[in-house]
Amino acid sequence: MKSLTKLAALAATALCAATMPAAAQTTLKLSHYLPPVHGIHTDFIVPWTEQVTQCTGGAVKFEIFPGGTQLGNIAKQQEQVLAGVVDIAHGLHGTPRGRFPRTSLIELPFMTKDAGAASKTLWEMYPEYLAPEYKGLKVLALHAHNGGLIHTSNKKVEKMEDLKGLRLRTPSPAVSEMLTALGATPQGLPPGEVYENIQKNVIDGTVFPWDPVKSYGLNEVLKYHLEAGTYTVPFFFVMNQRKYDSLPENVRKCIDQASGDALVAKFGAWWNKWDEAGRKEAEQAGHTIIKLSDEERERWRKALQPTIDAYIKQTSAQVENAQQIVDEMRKRLAQKEK
Known part of the structure; x- marks a missing residue:
């Protein structure tokens, strides 16, 4: 009789577990315009998403749309984020033209040849000088490449x-x-x-x-x-502000930890690595x-x-x-x- 009671209890527990809702999981769409072989994708985008996923204990996952996919059009990265078609995007400030006149001043001739210095300068100046250009966007990073x-x-x-x-x-x-x-x-x-x-x-x-x-x-x-x-030319890495605000506090914290100062500091070494490969091939x-x-x-x-x-x-x-x-x-x- 005791064994029957124990079996019934185990069955009830199993039924409860089967009917309990799974832990909430969010999938965020992220787009960029570069091919999947580019360092932006392999060294930056993919590891960044993995870091956020790990930090959230798997509560947040990502679907990435690189160049060549339906959401990888270079001219649509900003508008896709603002419209909520994607949640996060990496794009080029100069395409389409005229949307970021403040940030684009770094494109003037002989401003800089160094990606690290340019990226850190843009990020430092963002709050006081550049922010009006990013309404509706949570800016995760700004950066620029080495001298062209x-x-x-x-x-x-x-x-x-x-x-x-x-x-x-x-x-x-x-x-x-x-x-x-x-x-x-x-x-x-x-x-x-x-x-x-x-x-x-x-x-x-x-x-x-x-x-x-x-x-x-x-x-x-x-x-x-x-x-x-x-x-040089600058790039943005941005998120839809409404989407960011809608996420749980711990998820926002994980996104913040993977972005900003910690992320911007990596671009100098990254661009040097990517440029070295192109030069060596030539x-x-x-x-x-x-x-x-x-x-x-x-x-x-x-x-x-x-x-x-x-x-x-x-x-x-x-x-x-x-x-x-x-x-x-x-x-x-x-x-x-x-």
């Missing part, structure tokens, strides 16, 4: 005159104006379309740091690389790699000063303290690049 290069398929570029008439892919308005002032013809294209357009001779080359040259397979269609280091392919001479750099600087002044003046029509932001960026960058 000029890559060409058939013509070696060593000096300003070599750029005349070259059709070069550009990532942003500031870089477009720089190229125009130097004699080139800027062409706005998403990174994923550069290979085909070089292959078909629609464009003569592109401006990029080293890392996307490898991740987009561009060393197959390029031969010459000028290490100019004249510009070397192994026997490409010509040229470093812009100090004398030529000074020529470029003088030639571009009117363009820099005009861009700041143009931005001042949208941002009252544009010159103040530029001055503050330069001061902080100089301190970090010592």
Whole structure:
């Protein structure tokens, strides 16, 4: 009789366990525009999601949509987050153009060549100087790449005159104006379309740091690389603010711990690693790699000063303290690049 009672109790316990609701689990959608082989995906995005999942004890999981998927369009990363189509996105400030005039001032020529200094400067300046551009968004990180290069398929570029008439892919308005002032013809294209357009001779080359040259397979269609280091471009990593606010406190805490200062501090070393791989591949392919001479750099600087002044003046029509932001960026960058 006792054994029957014990069996009944065990059965009741099992029934209770079967009918109890499982622990609540949230799946967050995260999108970005880069291929899954890129370091942004492998070294940053995936480990970041794993860190948050582990911190929450598995209560939060992620569905990642990289470039090439239905949510991986470079031009839609910000709007997808704001609309709640995805919860989190990593995107490029300059595409589409004109949405982030404050942040994009770091794209001016000769502001910086260092991803670590640029990333930390953007993050430091976000609360006081850049925040108005991110309404509706929980900003998890801002960062920028190392100084960009000029890559060409058939013509070696060593000096300003070599750029005349070259059709070069550009990532942003500031870089477009720089190229125009130097004699080139800027062409706005998403990174994923550069290979085909070089292959078909629609464009003569592109401006990029080293890392996307490898991740987009561009060393197959390029031969010459000028290490100019004249510009950088910024990126955002943001979350829908309403979605963030709706999460339990412990989940928000885990997201915060994985983001902000701790995350931004990693980008300098990451970009160095990613760029090294792209450069090494070009070397192994026997490409010509040229470093812009100090004398030529000074020529470029003088030639571009009117363009820099005009861009700041143009931005001042949208941002009252544009010159103040530029001055503050330069001061902080100089301190970090010592």
